[in-house]
Amino acid sequence: MAKRDRLSGNEAVAVAMRQINPDVVAAFPITPSTEVPQYFASFVSDGQVDTEFVPVESEHSAMSACIGAQAAGGRTMTATSANGLALMWEMLYIAASSRLPITLAAVNRALSGPINIHNDHSDTMGARDSGWIQIYGESNQEAYDNFIQAVRIGEHPDVMLPVMDCFDGFITSHAVENIELMDDADVKAFVGEYDPEYYLNNASHPVAVGPLDLPPHYFEHKRQQAQAMMNAKKVILEVADEFYKLTGRKYGLFEEYKMDDAEIAMVVLNSTAGTAKYVVDELRANGVKAGLIKVRVFRPFPVDEICEALKNVKAVAVMDKADSFNAAGGPLFTEVTSALYKNAGTVNVINYIYGLGGRDVKTDELKSVYTKLEEIAKTGKVDSVYNYLGVRE
Amino acid sequence: MSKVLEIRWHGRGGQGAKTASLLLADAAFNTGKYIQGFPEYGPERMGAPITAYNRISDTPITVHSNIYEPDYVVVVDETLIGSVDVTAGLKEDGGIVINTSKSPAEVAPKLKGYAGKICTIDAKEISEACLGKNFPNTPMLAAIVKVANVMDPGEFIKDMEDSFAHKFASKPQVIEGNMNALKRSMEEVKGL
Structure with a gap:
């Protein structure tokens, strides 16, 4: 028992x-x-x-x-x-x-x-x-x-x-x-x-x-x-x-949360995924087709599976709680965009560096990410790929 | 969205606010709830302001951020009022419980016009009378259970008795004092 x-x-x-x-x-x-x-x-x-x-x-x-x-x-x-x-x-x-x-x-x-x-x-x-x-x-x-x-x-x-x-x-x-x-x-x-x-x-x-x-x-x-x-x-x-x-507890290479008909999605690791699920539920209650992918296995990276899971999504935000100082995007972003290479041109992907050094991640901030994704899904335009969430600048 | 009870604790390092939040989580857990109890770690030292949090719910809790719009706030040390914005985001249909010898009407002017329920409890006096020392967290725990109606008071007392029997297995002489502190606090909290 x-x-x-x-x-x-x-x-x-x-x-x-x-x-x-x-x-x-x-x-x-x-x-x-x-x-x-x-x-x-x-x-x-x-x-x-x-x-x-x-x-x-x-x-x-x-x-x-x-x-x-x-x-x-x-x-x-x-x-x-x-x-x-x-x-x-x-x-x-x-x-x-x-x-x-x-x-x-x-x-x-x-x-x-x-x-x-x-x-x-x-x-x-x-x-x-x-x-x-x-x-x-x-x-x-x-x-x-x-x-x-x-x-x-x-x-x-x-x-x-x-x-x-x-x-x-x-x-x-x-x-x-x-x-x-x-x-x-x-x-x-x-x-x-x-x-x-x-x-x-x-x-x-x-x-x-x-x-x-x-x-x-x-x-x-x-x-x-x-x-x-x-x-x-x-x-x-x-x-x-x-x-x-x-x-009775199910695990895979990643968890898909409300992804079946999702038009916008966040890709995220660890505890922030839980906070983001709450935001997804709120958005769904308002008719927004939001979803989430929580990557469980980062090494080996599920390249083909991620590509497949995101193929029908219009806009994706990859969330990185680490910067890689390549002046282009965080490590999870780099992996996800590489995985999407096969579907290049069909999915718009942006990156957010967030929560560095214990900066708390609020539901409102995650909601603002989905708002940005809705805008990208609607216009098809990405004005900024490499972004920061919750930083003073 | 299901209703989650959110509580924020303000205390000073060494006063047991974190421990009280964990004891509250324990007590709610024992009634079958989903719980979170977690501190916000700052520069940890005796006397520095610290914050701790509780979420209590009938359904699983996935949010892992701090609490910005609590239903209730517990102030374990009244000298924090003024330097820490204790009512920040506090819901007006909730309430605040302050450790002080003053009445709710006397502390109200310091709370920036907070219009919700204001409760006070002299946790220092109760602790010194029951435990011989100033451990305000035990009476504050009982006060918030009563004010926020976290659970049935009788069930809470019974649960804490079991919990203390386990926690203080090596020094059973402190159990009675702690139990008296809890019971007195539940009876004496003002402003309900």
Whole structure:
């Protein structure tokens, strides 16, 4: 029986970690993800899990310890945010290229500077090309569900890649909301045992992990890594399907909200999608054919599926809670417009950078985005592609 | 659109406004509601103004912004009035609950002509009498439950008794004081 509870996002992920009972958790505290290892450490000291908890001296060491433990054959997890993720950078690439399915709770926070502890997506967007699978979630429920699914996705033999479970710092990590928790036994059965084909602690089949990889082989290894990311898409859907059968909660590569007959749409990540759904409901009540796409899987990016989902829409606003300083548009915008290349010329797309450094995102502001889209849908004219929402200038 | 009850808390760091908002969320959750309880984190230090929020609803809540047009406001520290715009956006069919020894008529002139319900409760006096110390958040919690009619008072008291029994398992001697503070606050809140 699932349990109705109320937890913060951080508590929910820590509970998922307890239910999974990994072999090793190595972590270093940083706001707003600190509570994840903090709650988990109490589960360790209370004997609720038999995990080896490694309180390392930096995030670089946290990821290094995870890499070592996962390479040895253990199931390994950690949590971090912002500059902590930045300090892991070097090791993120090594985890991915060594094909080690580590699970990381990435509690989104603005990457300094200027120094700021609040939410945006500049941290994980910076790591988007590190080779990690990235899954984004709207609420504590999704942060919890995605964390449990991440284990299965990463460890699938066709994938063997690390996974980031991304959710909004403070907005999701520190807000207490209703949640349905799975039974411990169901989570245990769902994730199963980690059974890698190759690992260091296997005396009958010795391997090397992380040796020098010169021109005769490096390129082939990168090609295999790229293939794993391509394979991940199918596996993500299979795992979601199994999860749906178990919990009744449906997940895909992205969520389509009132998109069936939508003429205007917003593409958005994480908690703002929830606020935007409220705005969509209001607009629908007034006869406006508004819809929303909440991207769940950012790596691998669902290129064909997004293109298909937006093919009948007249105007789209892609919302970025991170700037990429390319003087043209944010990272999600770049991905979505690339995906739409096949339908080039039929869909008008604009971009908004919003909510940087924890700037609160109000329903009125999101409504103004839809108002702009209505105007574009009506006139077919786009006066400005790259825009800012809720900034003083 | 379904009706969501929105409450904004104003306090100072260290007074327990965030904890009170989480306790309110807990109590409403226990009556079967959908809830949100969240603080707005600023420069966290003792004495700095802080804000916390609650949404309470019969249906799932998807909005994740702060609350700009609350139904009710709770002021845990009356010295904030004047420096913080406590009635900003406050709905006139809602109300405000202020921790003060003064009467609603005495504080009304400081509230920028707010025309809704103004309630006061001497949470400091109640806390000092029941708990021996100034922990205003417990009486403020009871006052807002009463004023905003969040739930049945009897159900609330019963729920808090269970909650305190769990929370203060290692120091049961404080449970009675906290329960008395809640009960007194529900009876003594003025301006209903």
